[in-house]
Amino acid sequence: MYNFSGGIRPPGSLQIMLFLASHFYTGVSQVPNFPEFVIVGLMDELQVEHYDSNTRRYVPKQDWANRMTEDDQTYWDRYTQIARGTQQWFKGNIEIVKQRLNQTGGVHVYQWMYGCEWDDETDEVVNGYWQDGFDGEDFLVLDLKTETWIAPVQQAVPTxxxxxxxxxxxxxxxxxxxxxxxxxxxxxxxxxxSSLMRKDLPSVSLLQKTPSSPLTCHATGFYPDRADLFWKKDEEELHEDVVKGEILPNHDGSFQMSVDLDLSGLKDEDWGRYSCVFHLAGGQEVSKRLDKRDIRTNWKTNDGGIAVLAVIGCIIGFFVYKKKHPKGKDPHQDH
Structure with missing residues (x-):
């Protein structure tokens, strides 16, 4: 599914000169050792705001985000109060949706995401969106262009x-x-x-678990997430015998991704014709030619040496994303 929102406002995401503000709200029931309510505010997939029911404080996650108090010294306090109210609203909505779906106890997740997208060059509003869902399935979606609501499930039709x-x-x-x-x-x-417009190239490594495993090209530390990673033979991109992974966030706000290459049909004399290429939006590239000496693995080499153990850390962000709200007024109403 996706995300959530509540009564706060959005952060943003940038694509070339497009910026996307997203807020994700998540409410859960009967999940031990996990906050029952969380808000994550994003800009260009970069977390800038956070609230959860354990800390009960709405706080900035980037130093520059704290500048919101320059024009409004009560900014964080005000949105803390809004978030606390939205937390109670979410709690009630979980019970309402459970009744609609004829569900009782057990673990349940209610999510809301909202946001807007803006073109910095044309100063045009590109898009606005709202979606909410329950237990991983869409529940209601706002079509802003037609000003209608889409109900993917029958139980959402009354709302x-x-x-x-x-x-x-x-x-x-x-x-x-x-x-x-x-x-x-x-x-x-x-x-x-300055942070949102920066461009960081990744480190690129070749990794392999066993001699019979696919070869993984892993790129980590790049920003923004508008990037591609692929294998090519000579100058031609490969589409067969490759498996591309998703772009994932790192803990420091950068990103990582990987792409696997099946080596089973590869002839030794052809290895030098293959390379892994990372391409960042805007044209910057990093290329790594396929060379057995550069492969990091965890099996013993023929000479008895131990190769480096390659560990790919995949940080999975709490999925609650999307967009919206400014003036301290919750646009949502009970289902």
């Missing part, structure tokens, strides 16, 4: 009908996503432009 009849609420949402959300996004872009 869809009720909300579509509330034209004033739809007007508020449209105003928020096309105006207030974008104003908030622009402010963060102003404060964090």
């Amino acid at each position: 869809k009908q009720q909300w579509e009849n509330d034209k004033a609420m739809l007007a508020r949402y449209k105003h928020y996503y096309t105006t207030e959300c974008v104003d908030w996004l622009k402010k963060y872009v102003e404060f964090g432009r």
